[in-house]
Amino acid sequence: MRHTDKSNSVWQDEEVREDNSAAKTISALKKAFREYYFYQSKSLEEPSKIEQREFGYMQFGQQGMLRHLSFKSMKELDAVFVREAPSDVYCSNAYYEFPTGQPMQEKRWLGADLIFDIDGKDLRMPCVPSHSYAVCTQCGAASPPTHEEQRAYSCSSCGSNKSDYVSIPCSKCIDGSKIEARRLIDYLLFDIGLERSAITTYFSGNNGFHVHINDNGFVSLDPQARSDLVSYLSGTGLTLESIGVRKTNTEDLFLIKFPKSGLAYGWRRRIAEKLKIDMTTAIKFRNIVNQLGGYDAFKVELEKLAKVMGVRIDPQVTTDVHRVFRMPGTLNSKSGLSKIKCTNLNSFDPFVDACLLADGKINIRVKTPVKVRLKKNTFNISKETAEVPAYAAVYLMCKRLAEAN
Amino acid sequence: MAGSDLAKYPFLNEAGEYLRESGFGWEELERPDMKYIIDRAAERVQIEVDGKIYDKLERYEIEILTFLISLVIVKSIGMDQVLRKFALAEARRAEKFLTEDLRKQNENKNGSLIMKIFEDLFKLRIVVSEDQRLFKVKVIDYLARASHFHEQEWKLINRLVHKGYVYLDADETVRLIRNELSVLIYDKVRAMTLPTLPQSINLKADELRQKLLSRYERRLSPVITEYPPCIKHALEVMNKGDNLPHSARVMLATYMLAIGKPLDEIVFMFENAPDFNEKITRYQVEHLAGMKGSHIKYSVPSCDKIRNENLCFATAQCDTLINPIQFGRMKK
Numbered sequence: 001m002r003h004t005d006k007s008n009s010v011w012q013d014e015e016v017r018e019d020n021s022a023a024k025t026i027s028a029l030k031k032a033f034r035e036y037y038f039y040q041s042k043s044l045e046e047p048s049k050i051e052q053r054e055f056g057y058m059q060f061g062q063q064g065m066l067r068h069l070s071f072k073s074m075k076e077l078d079a080v081f082v083r084e085a086p087s088d089v090y091c092s093n094a095y096y097e098f099p100t101g102q103p104m105q106e107k108r109w110l111g112a113d114l115i116f117d118i119d120g121k122d123l124r125m126p127c128v129p130s131h132s133y134a135v136c137t138q139c140g141a142a143s144p145p146t147h148e149e150q151r152a153y154s155c156s157s158c159g160s161n162k163s164d165y166v167s168i169p170c171s172k173c174i175d176g177s178k179i180e181a182r183r184l185i186d187y188l189l190f191d192i193g194l195e196r197s198a199i200t201t202y203f204s205g206n207n208g209f210h211v212h213i214n215d216n217g218f219v220s221l222d223p224q225a226r227s228d229l230v231s232y233l234s235g236t237g238l239t240l241e242s243i244g245v246r247k248t249n250t251e252d253l254f255l256i257k258f259p260k261s262g263l264a265y266g267w268r269r270r271i272a273e274k275l276k277i278d279m280t281t282a283i284k285f286r287n288i289v290n291q292l293g294g295y296d297a298f299k300v301e302l303e304k305l306a307k308v309m310g311v312r313i314d315p316q317v318t319t320d321v322h323r324v325f326r327m328p329g330t331l332n333s334k335s336g337l338s339k340i341k342c343t344n345l346n347s348f349d350p351f352v353d354a355c356l357l358a359d360g361k362i363n364i365r366v367k368t369p370v371k372v373r374l375k376k377n378t379f380n381i382s383k384e385t386a387e388v389p390a391y392a393a394v395y396l397m398c399k400r401l402a403e404a405n
Numbered sequence: 406m407a408g409s410d411l412a413k414y415p416f417l418n419e420a421g422e423y424l425r426e427s428g429f430g431w432e433e434l435e436r437p438d439m440k441y442i443i444d445r446a447a448e449r450v451q452i453e454v455d456g457k458i459y460d461k462l463e464r465y466e467i468e469i470l471t472f473l474i475s476l477v478i479v480k481s482i483g484m485d486q487v488l489r490k491f492a493l494a495e496a497r498r499a500e501k502f503l504t505e506d507l508r509k510q511n512e513n514k515n516g517s518l519i520m521k522i523f524e525d526l527f528k529l530r531i532v533v534s535e536d537q538r539l540f541k542v543k544v545i546d547y548l549a550r551a552s553h554f555h556e557q558e559w560k561l562i563n564r565l566v567h568k569g570y571v572y573l574d575a576d577e578t579v580r581l582i583r584n585e586l587s588v589l590i591y592d593k594v595r596a597m598t599l600p601t602l603p604q605s606i607n608l609k610a611d612e613l614r615q616k617l618l619s620r621y622e623r624r625l626s627p628v629i630t631e632y633p634p635c636i637k638h639a640l641e642v643m644n645k646g647d648n649l650p651h652s653a654r655v656m657l658a659t660y661m662l663a664i665g666k667p668l669d670e671i672v673f674m675f676e677n678a679p680d681f682n683e684k685i686t687r688y689q690v691e692h693l694a695g696m697k698g699s700h701i702k703y704s705v706p707s708c709d710k711i712r713n714e715n716l717c718f719a720t721a722q723c724d725t726l727i728n729p730i731q732f733g734r735m736k737k
Contacts, residue, residue, distance in 0.1 A: 103699035192544050193569015217545040228552035230713055232561040237712060242563035260574065261539055265567035306562075315713040316652065 021365070021403045026061045028404040030085040032357055032394045033060075033331055036338075037081035040356055043338060044081075044329035046074045048214070052095040052110060056324045057086035060333070065090070067324065070099040087333035090324035093212075095219070104322055111219035113212060114226065115325055116184060116233075117317035120169055120177045120207035127172045133368060134163040135400045142166075142367035142401050166399050168372055169207045169350075178345055181209040184311040187233050188213070191266055203350045205332025205339040210325070227319045235267070235310025240299055243271050244285065247295050254295040256282040270309055271302070331357075336394035352376060355391050362393035364402040372396065408465035410518060413502040415472035416495070416590055417522070423469060434474070434603045442467065446474035447609040453494030454487055454617060460498065474606065476590075480597050481610040486621045488594055489587075496587035500579050507531075507540070507575040526589065527582045532570070540578045541570040550581045555727040560709075633732035634718040635711055636660050646677040652706075652714045654678075656729070658693050659705045663730050668694065705730045 037044075047053050055077070056067035067090075071077045081089070092099070093115045097108035134153055135142045138160035153163040167173070181201055188194045188211075198215040221229075231237045240246070244258040258279050263272045272278060277285045289298045317323060326332065326339045337354040355374050369382040372395060379392050385405050388396075396402035411420045433439065449459040449471060462468065472495075479491045506519045510533075523529045529550075532541045544566065551559045565572040573581070632640070639657045642649050649657070654675065661671045668690060675686045688697060695702030707728050711717045726732060 103701075105699065105701075190568065191566045193567075217543070221545065221548060222552075224707075224709075225548040225552040227709055227713055228548055228561050231709070232566070234713070236562070237557060237560045237709075238562050239557050239560075241558065259565075261565045261572050265565050265572070267562050268565060319710070319713075 021405075022061070024404040025397050028362055029060050029087070029333075029336075029394060029397055032336070032362075032390050033087070034082060034085035035390075036331055036357055037078070037085065039358075041078050041081070043340065043356060044074065044078070044327075045341070047091050047327065049095055050074070050077075052097070052099060054092035054094065054096060054099040054107065054324060055327075056090045057084065058088045058333070059084060060087045065324075068100050068102055081330075087331075089327045089330040091327040092322070092324050094322055109321065112321040112323075113214070114218040114221070114229075115213065115317060115323075116211040117204070117314040117325075118177050118180045118184065118209045118211070118312065119204070119314055120173045121167070122312055122314065123173070123176045123180065125173050125176050127170055128167055131170050131173075132165040132167045133370070133399070133401055135166050135367075136160050137162040137164055140367070140400060144368050144370075164400075166401065167207065168370075168399065173207060174350060177208050178348075180312050181211065181345060184211055184233060184313065187311060191232070192229070201342045201345055202328055202339050203337070203342055203348065203354045205326060205330075205337050205354065206334040209342070210339065212328075223319045223321055226321070227315070230313065230315045230318050232267075233311045234313060234315065235306035235308075238267055238271070238302060238306045240295065240302060243268050243302075244282075245289055245295065245298065254289065256286050256289075258282065267306070271305065274305065274309070333398055336391065336398045355395075357391035357394055359389045359391070361387045362390050363387045363405040364393045364396060365405040366396065366402045368401060370396060370401050412462055412465035412468035413506075414499055414522065415469050416499065416586075416593065417526075420469045420472070424473065427466075429470075431600045431602075434606065440605065442470050443474055443605050443609060445471045446478055447613065449475045450478050450482075450487075450491060450613060453498075454490045454613075456490065456494065458494055458498045458501065460501070476594050476597065477599065477602065477606060478610050478613065480594050480599055481602065481607065482614045482617070484614065484617065484621065487613075487617055488591060492587045492591040492594070493583075495590045496583050499586055500583055503579045504575050507579060523582065527585050529582060531578060534572055539565075539572045539574055541572055542578065542581065544569050544571055547571040547581070550584070553584070631733045632660075633723065633726075633729040634720050635716055635729055638718045639716070640674070643674060643677055646679065648679055650714075650716075653716050654689075655693065655703070656706050656711060656716060658690050659703050660729055662690070662694050662702075663705050 051070065051072050053070070054067065055069040055071060056065045057069075057080075058065050071080075080086075092112070094107075094112035095110040097110060099107060101107040130145055132145055133142050134146075136153075136155040136158060139155060139158040141155055141157040143156065152161065154161050155163065185199055185201070188199055189196060194213065194215060198213055200212045200214065202210045202212065204210050240254075242259060243263065244256050245254050246257050247254050259268070263269055263277075263279060275285070275288055277288070289295070292298045292301050317325070328339055328341065331338055336357055337350060338356050340354045340356075342348040342353075351374050363385060364387075365385045366381050366383075371378070371380045372392065373379070374392050374395060375389075377389075377392070379386075379388055381388070381396075393402065393404075397404065408423075411417065411423060414420070434443070445461075445467070452459045475491075479488050482488075503519065503522070510519050520531055523531050529542060529546050533539075534541050544561070547564070548561060551561070557563060561571070636657060639649060639653045642653070643657070657674065658671055661674065662668075668687075671690050672683060672687050675681055676683075678686075691697045692699075693703045705728055706714075708717065708719075708723070708726055711729065712719075723732065
């Protein structure tokens with residue numbers, strides 16, 4: 001018979017305890033998500049032409065996504081939600097003849113809705129370090145924000161130097177994303193000519209916004225055409241020639257020759273207004289370019305200017321015509337908040353309007369002192385354990401800052 | 406439709422109808438006075454395959470017949486490259502006339518014809534701009550076409566865009582449909598079934614085929630001596646052990662696959678990545694190479710895509726490129 005080392009068994013106890021709390025957390029999250037899908041199924045939005053869409057979902061505690069699924073109706077989908085209590089649900093922006101077909105080309109692509117993703121993370125807001133918690137990727141231990149840029153990490157529990165930074169977005173972060181969303185909508189309305197009714201803005205469920213376009217004209221556009229649209233919206237690839245600065249054969253020399261079609265609209269107008277020039281002020285324009293250091297230097301400046309004036313959207317999401325994208329009305333497992341339609345973007349408060357889980361109490365053990373404001377209640381938890389409403393408990397567990405106790 | 410219009414646009418169905426109505430039959434090509442037409446047609450093919458435009462314009466009866474016989478000659482030459490060049494040149498020939506007609510469209514009667522050609526053949530609706538100086542096409546119609554052009558000036562951001570329309574001059578408007586026009590002519594020839602042809606046409610076709618065969622012999626691709634700046638940058642980041650975004654890794658791997666680097670070497674280019682796992686990397690590179698999963702070989706992302714993903718570090722040498730794979734290749 002084998003002798004069991006005592007220290008080893010102690011270590012196993014520890015592991016069992018960790019396993020237990022992980023299992024408890026998963027079960028608490030599943031319960032809360034299942035309740036949401038059971039009681040709040042009205043929040044779910046039926047995707048148009050549901051039978052032509054591909055669906056996918058992820059499960060708590062399991063890796064990878066179950067994809068290539070198809071549903072004939074919301075009823076079928078609701079049943080899966082309540083049965084599986086998925087952590088995240090995705091629906092294709094694409095329409096397919098055979099949504100379950102594999103590999104991709106078997107699906108027979110019919111078209112795809114135009115979609116945009118604005119992710120707060122990409123805005124690199126200066127406030128982020130002040131509300132980002134380091135969570136060890138090895139043991140899950142969390143440490144409070146440091147108010148500094150990410151520095152070398154070393155876990156105080158296990159010594160690992162790998163961590164994820166988990167942000168609890170502040171109102172500045174949300175406002176930053178709102179500015180981008182508003183700017184995107186302006187471009188879509190006034191330049192691209194979309195009807196207001198064709199544009200739907202959703203809170204992503206965590207830290208950003210998704211803009212969905214319902215306009216048949218765009219459905220057939222291929223990735224290249226979408227990529228060109230992305231360049232337009234994000235201010236990438238604007239040439240000097242298009243606003244009237246032309247390079248001559250001699251090095252760095254240029255001349256001002258405004259385009260025949262003028263500067264009245266679009267990016268040309270934006271840049272002209274910014275530089276305070278028009279079709280009659282060629283000399284002034286030449287001086288501006290010279291002051292900035294000539295053709296090449298002005299080119300660098302213009303690129304910067306256009307980037308600042310453009311919208312920060314994720315180019316991959318818009319150009320991918322086979323993407324599965326978070327389904328409206330479902331919960332986001334990064335936060336437990338819903339991806340929900342914003343009828344009024346200005347007054348939209350994700351921590352109230354997208355916080356739709358129940359109020360029943362859950363006992364949690366926080367890994368680090370945390371502060372979060374949800375449904376207009378502030379939770380400032382410094383003790384190790386606390387009993388808080390389900391919506392707050394789920395939020396902190398999703399953020400990996402707490403575990404079910 | 407006026408006969409003179411058919412001479413300019415002989416690919417229109419109306420031109421075929423005209424021939425049918427006039428009772429034209431293939432046997433007529435044997436007539437001695439047809440030699441003039443056959444010679445003209447052969448000349449047209451020769452000029453256009455050389456990359457120039459055949460711009461002679463005679464009586465429409467002659468033009469329509471010349472066009473038809475040039476299609477027959479190209480068909481019997483039977484070389485795809487020749488057909489492509491011919492179709493493109495024919496498209497550019499028509500483009501020239503379309504531009505002239507479009508420019509004149511405000512002053513005259515031909516306005517409706519030109520708009521009809523665009524709408525019927527290419528489903529492209531053109532509207533005259535408010536100040537009558539320019540033409541407007543819908544943003545969607547523009548994107549569907551111009552996003553496949555490679556020059557920066559055609560990028561939507563470099564255009565006058567307002568309320569769902571892109572404002573263009575006559576040349577630019579017509580340029581939008583050049584490819585479709587060329588495909589239309591290409592498909593027309595592909596769909597043709599040839600009757601037994603008169604000897605005179607066969608001889609012309611044989612003669613042209615002999616001349617053109619040598620031109621299209623396979624060219625060898627030159628050796629790469631230097632990586633493009635985007636690839637260099639990605640390699641530098643990788644060598645430093647910094648984290649390279651997924652899109653950059655795809656770019657790097659597809660590029661290396663495209664220039665024929667051995668798979669093992671490519672896999673180990675990623676060994677400094679903080680999350681390197683040989684098994685996963687190998688699977689991913691094999692996937693990109695079309696050996697796994699969907700069995701589709703991924704191509705190197707275009708410069709446009711790389712620019713959008715902020716992975717572009719262009720130098721002057723990149724000026725005319727549309728894909729990093731072209732970098733450093735000698736132009737012939």
